[in-house]
Amino acid sequence: xxxxxxxxxxxxxxxxxxxxxxxxxxxxxxxxxxxxxxxxxxxxxxxxxxxxxxxxxxxxxxxxxxxxxxxxxxxxxxxxxxxxxxxxxxxxxxxxxxxxxxxxxxxxxxxxxxxxxxxxxxxxxxxxxxxxxxxxxxxxxxxxxxxxxxxxxxxxxxxxxxxxxxxxxxxxxxxxxxxxxxxxxxxxxxxxxxxxxxxxxxxxxxxxxxxxxxxxxxxxxxxxxxxxxxxxxxxxxxxxxxxxxxxxxx
Ligand code: OAD
Numbered sequence: 371x372x373x374x375x376x377x378x379x380x381x382x383x384x385x386x387x388x389x390x391x392x393x394x395x396x397x398x399x400x401x402x403x404x405x406x407x408x409x410x411x412x413x414x415x416x417x418x419x420x421x422x423x424x425x426x427x428x429x430x431x432x433x434x435x436x437x438x439x440x441x442x443x444x445x446x447x448x449x450x451x452x453x454x455x456x457x458x459x460x461x462x463x464x465x466x467x468x469x470x471x472x473x474x475x476x477x478x479x480x481x482x483x484x485x486x487x488x489x490x491x492x493x494x495x496x497x498x499x500x501x502x503x504x505x506x507x508x509x510x511x512x513x514x515x516x517x518x519x520x521x522x523x524x525x526x527x528x529x530x531x532x533x534x535x536x537x538x539x540x541x542x543x544x545x546x547x548x549x550x551x552x553x554x555x556x557x558x559x560x561x562x563x564x565x566x567x568x569x570x571x572x573x574x575x576x577x578x579x580x581x582x583x584x585x586x587x588x589x590x591x592x593x594x595x596x597x598x599x600x601x602x603x604x605x606x607x608x609x610x611x612x613x614x615x616x617x618x619x620x
Contacts, residue, residue, distance in 0.1 A: 371599045377615035379582060379599075380462060380556060387554040388454055389572055390468045390475070393561020393587055397448040397606035400441060400472060404563050405589070419534045424496075428518040428527055435530045436512065439490055442472045443506040450560060450605040451478030453613045458482065462616070464554065467547045469562060469569050471532045484543050484550070486569050492531025495521035501531060539568065551575040560586045561605050564593035 371379070380386055392402035403410045413434070417423050424431045455478045457463035465482040466475050471490040475483045491511055494501040500523040504511025518527035533539055547569075551557065557576040564570040573583050573593050585597040586608045594600060601608045 373601075373611055374615050376584060376599050376601070377612055377619055379584075380457075380558075380612070381616060381619050383554075383556040383582075385464050385550075385554040386457070386462060386556045386558065387464050387550045387576070388466045388558040388560060389562065389569070390450070390454075390466060390470060390560045391562025391564075391569075392470060393563075394450045394468070394605050395445070395448070395470055395472055395474055396561060397450060397604060398445040398474060400445055400474075402561075402563075404565065415535055419532075420536055421534055424529055424534075428529075432514075432517040432519075432530070435490065435532075436514075439506065439512060442474075442490060443512060445472070445474065447474045447478035448606045449610045449613075451475050451480070453609045455479035456613065457616075465546075465550055467550060467569075467572065469566065484547050486533070486539050486543055486547060488530075488532040488540065490530060490532055493519065493528040494531045495524060495526055496529050497521070497526040498524045500524065500528075503531075544568065547572055548575060551581075552579045554581050556582045556584065558584050558586065559593060559597070560609070562587070562591065562593075564591045 396402055402408050418431055418434050451474050454466055458480055465484060466480050467484045468475055469487050471487050473489055473491055491504045492501060500521045521528055551572040552575060554576055557573055559573050577583055577596055582598045583596060584599040585594060586601045586605050588602060588604050
């Protein structure tokens, strides 16, 4: 399918949904997880992204998340985030389902963002219901007097509000994402390796319900063989070109 035909498919579709992964934020300078420069190539996820690691060494885990928060705070949304927000504004996109925890879709103006892996700006108590979402623009969540920070309600440690390996996904987010996967007629799969389930199952669910799958990714992925359309490019340039075609159609 040419870029123009892909744009036509998007415009004619009743319900378009995007599934994004770390590659969607790569053009904002935020590292991905897998691949040559990926975080999991430099750091062991078992030491940083599990509840066992947190129980063993909460200070080390927090230091790593504060480093990532600083990188995210310095980053700006890129054209992938911006175009998806414009598509939603114009009624061409129903929702963004994201595996990213950086909040860049929301910063770019997307309203319906389903966060499957939580949000890095959230602090949650390990014991009670206490939680808060920090606003880095107000200097929140970038440093703490002590690590781990303590829950103001019960005094137990706070943890970052992200999903760690071995933990279930937030129930409501997963149900909403599955419903969207079943009901959409096009799914844009942007910048994900498709290696982490259950997020990686969503395109397969969509396809089994008749949706067209469009992959935007410079590299082949575990999902590529299921795709109807593949754009082998970095997301920011690909989606800008796609948006250009969409604008020419209207
Ligand atoms: P990965 O790091 O596994 O994959 C990133 C994908 O982005 C790869 O397929 C790259 O080819 C692609 N990519 C790189 N640069 C790109 C660009 N400029 N434009 C488009 N694509 C690009 O990231 P995810 O698939 O998001 O989980 O990983 C899934 C989950 O694994 C993450 O949410 C995280 C991680 O462990 C948790 O933290 C729970």
